[in-house]
Amino acid sequence: MSNPSESQRIVLVGFMGSGKTTVGEKLAALLQARFIDLDAVIAEQAGMSIPDIFSREGEEGFRWRETRALESLRASEHAVIATGGGVVTVEENWPLMRRLGPVVFLRTQLRSALTRIGDGRGRPLAQGDDREERMASLLTERTPLYEKADYIVDTDGLSPLAVARLVREKLQAGSER
Numbered sequence: 001m002s003n004p005s006e007s008q009r010i011v012l013v014g015f016m017g018s019g020k021t022t023v024g025e026k027l028a029a030l031l032q033a034r035f036i037d038l039d040a041v042i043a044e045q046a047g048m049s050i051p052d053i054f055s056r057e058g059e060e061g062f063r064w065r066e067t068r069a070l071e072s073l074r075a076s077e078h079a080v081i082a083t084g085g086g087v088v089t090v091e092e093n094w095p096l097m098r099r100l101g102p103v104v105f106l107r108t109q110l111r112s113a114l115t116r117i118g119d120g121r122g123r124p125l126a127q128g129d130d131r132e133e134r135m136a137s138l139l140t141e142r143t144p145l146y147e148k149a150d151y152i153v154d155t156d157g158l159s160p161l162a163v164a165r166l167v168r169e170k171l172q173a174g175s176e177r
């Protein structure tokens with residue numbers, strides 16, 4: 001596995017509320033790399049917000065756009081890429097992510113994710129009164145998919161900067177998991 005300073009891109013995956021964006025920004029600063037938020041790329045390419053894409057095109061339309069956005073990142077160099085929580089559910093996305101660089105799973109307990117998600121604003125899959133149950137079953141369903149990542153980093157109880165440092169250490173050590 002390549003050293004982060006040499007590797008072109010690092011891909012962060014994990015559940016909603018696992019801190020991919022905040023950790024990604026810190027990690028990019030540590031590595032003097034660019035930070036790319038895949039959801040922001042999707043929204044920019046679509047000319048609509050994520051909630052608008054879901055309401056006009058459904059989850060299917062969003063997933064299609066997500067894969068296209070991942071494909072479009074091939075040319076970007078030396079970057080930390082934060083993906084959306086559901087990117088791992090589309091098989092086709094895996095070779096695209098692996099081609100970009102090492103894939104790192106930011107593992108979070110449901111409780112911490114729910115606290116960060118709050119009322120789910122901006123996250124169409126995390127809304128409604130039954131969201132805690134839905135989030136719990138989504139997390140159970142997706143965990144084996146996140147575990148396909150090259151590296152796993154536990155984030156509970158740690159600050160975004162501490163997690164970013166851990167990710168950097170793991171990548172530098174090149175030790176898988």
Ligand code: S3P
Nearest residue numbers: 015016017039084085086123124
């Ligand atoms: C999703 C997570 C969101 C966003 C979209 C779908 C998911 O990103 O991509 O709302 O399926 O888990 P975050 O993980 O950044 O919230």
